[in-house]
Amino acid sequence: xxxxxxxxxxxxxxxxxxxxxxxxxxxxxxxxxxxxxxxxxxxxxxxxxxxxxxxxxxxxxxxxxxxxxxxxxxxxxxxxxxxxxxxxxxxxxxxxxxxxxxxxxxxxxxxxxxxxxxxxxxxxxxxxxxxxxxxxxxxxxxx
Amino acid sequence: xxxxxxxxxxxxxxxxxxxxxxxxxxxxxxxxxxxxxxxxxxxxxxxxxxxxxxxxxxxxxxxxxxxxxxxxxxxxxxxxxxxxx
Numbered sequence: 001x002x003x004x005x006x007x008x009x010x011x012x013x014x015x016x017x018x019x020x021x022x023x024x025x026x027x028x029x030x031x032x033x034x035x036x037x038x039x040x041x042x043x044x045x046x047x048x049x050x051x052x053x054x055x056x057x058x059x060x061x062x063x064x065x066x067x068x069x070x071x072x073x074x075x076x077x078x079x080x081x082x083x084x085x086x087x088x089x090x091x092x093x094x095x096x097x098x099x100x101x102x103x104x105x106x107x108x109x110x111x112x113x114x115x116x117x118x119x120x121x122x123x124x125x126x127x128x129x130x131x132x133x134x135x136x137x138x139x140x141x142x143x
Numbered sequence: 144x145x146x147x148x149x150x151x152x153x154x155x156x157x158x159x160x161x162x163x164x165x166x167x168x169x170x171x172x173x174x175x176x177x178x179x180x181x182x183x184x185x186x187x188x189x190x191x192x193x194x195x196x197x198x199x200x201x202x203x204x205x206x207x208x209x210x211x212x213x214x215x216x217x218x219x220x221x222x223x224x225x226x227x228x
Contacts, residue, residue: 046223138189143171
């Protein structure tokens with residue numbers, strides 16, 4: 001179904017062969033949208049089974065944020081990673097380094113014809129860069 | 144043998160066909176072939192690649208039945224776009 005307003009969402013994702021999903025969950029105090037260890041069989045939406053090529057822990061803003069503003073989706077993720085009063089990501093950085101994990105932020109945006117792709121705020125980019133987590137853009141415009 | 148015959152006759156035996164395994168942006172006809180809108184297709188493909196640990200620019204193979212497999216291995220199933228609604 002085509003929409004008049006943009007469709008957008010974002011996720012924070014941790015990946016790596018040594019990833020133990022429970023350890024990430026314990027640090028961020030939030031249940032993931034999808035998580036599995038390398039080699040583990042996980043289920044997609046209708047129960048189809050897929051084997052994990054590497055370990056993944058990801059939390060999506062989809063279903064948690066209703067806005068068509070991508071920055072609001074990214075802000076939601078930052079509130080999870082850095083709760084109010086906390087500026088410290090050392091626990092996450094420690095596990096990323098110790099377990100050779102990577103963090104990134106896949107973002108999706110699909111806008112109507114003529115819409116301008118979103119501009120991600122510099123301050124949001126800067127906070128994700130502190131993990132470090134690269135924002136990976138997947139932007140599309142209706143033909 | 145059956146698969147080869149089906150592919151030789153353009154998939155008329157309802158065996159899945161490889162629609163896309165090229166780098167770059169997908170053409171609209173891929174979504175049309177699968178029977179969903181370009182928006183839904185893009186969103187679902189993003190979700191499957193994201194869950195598989197792939198980045199948006201990573202190549203995959205898209206099949207006529209909606210299966211998404213690794214670009215390097217046709218048997219390495221990542222998901223199916225019809226499962227993601």
